[in-house]
Amino acid sequence: MYSHGHFAVSVAVALAVLAVAPPTVLGLPAALLVPYAAVVGVGIDLDHFPIAWHNTGEPRALRAVLADPRLLLRQGEIFRPGEVTSHERLLTHTVIAGIATPATWFLAPPLGLTTGLVLYAHVLSDLGWRVYRERTGAVERRS
Numbered sequence: 001m002y003s004h005g006h007f008a009v010s011v012a013v014a015l016a017v018l019a020v021a022p023p024t025v026l027g028l029p030a031a032l033l034v035p036y037a038a039v040v041g042v043g044i045d046l047d048h049f050p051i052a053w054h055n056t057g058e059p060r061a062l063r064a065v066l067a068d069p070r071l072l073l074r075q076g077e078i079f080r081p082g083e084v085t086s087h088e089r090l091l092t093h094t095v096i097a098g099i100a101t102p103a104t105w106f107l108a109p110p111l112g113l114t115t116g117l118v119l120y121a122h123v124l125s126d127l128g129w130r131v132y133r134e135r136t137g138a139v140e141r142r143s
Contacts, residue, residue, distance in 0.1 A: 001129040002075050003042045009125050010041025010118045017117060021110040033114050040100075041118045047092045052083040086130050093123050 014037030021030040052061045061079050065071050071078050097119035105112025132138075 001125050006041045007038055009121050010037040013117045013121050017114045025110045026108050037114050037118045041122050048084045051088050052079055055083055
């Protein structure tokens with residue numbers, strides 16, 4: 001799933017959290033959970049760059065985006081086939097979520113709730129998108 005989809009899902013999750021959040025979180029208006037969720041839900045995908053670097057031994061994708069940030073608008077052109085697999089992405093997302101959720105919960109429970117739900121929704125939407133693409137023939141099925 002691309003960033004614009006993750007942005008929309010993250011904002012929707014944050015709006016749902018606002019329904020149960022107190023008026024302030026860490027002394028700030030709870031409404032700031034919405035931009036926070038957008039940053040978390042889209043930002044977690046930055047883990048793709050170190051994965052690609054590890055797999056290829058060089059930071060080609062990172063250099064490409066730094067040289068031409070407009071690539072972020074054409075996300076399908078950033079990584080080459082095999083540089084980052086869906087399993088690797090989901091694994092690192094799960095590790096990040098498992099650390100970030102309790103860490104932010106200790107700061108403020110509404111922040112932890114937002115973090116956990118946004119990252120869960122991110123991984124779930126990635127999985128759903130992958131299944132959809134496999135069923136429609138957009139990507140090869142793997143066992």
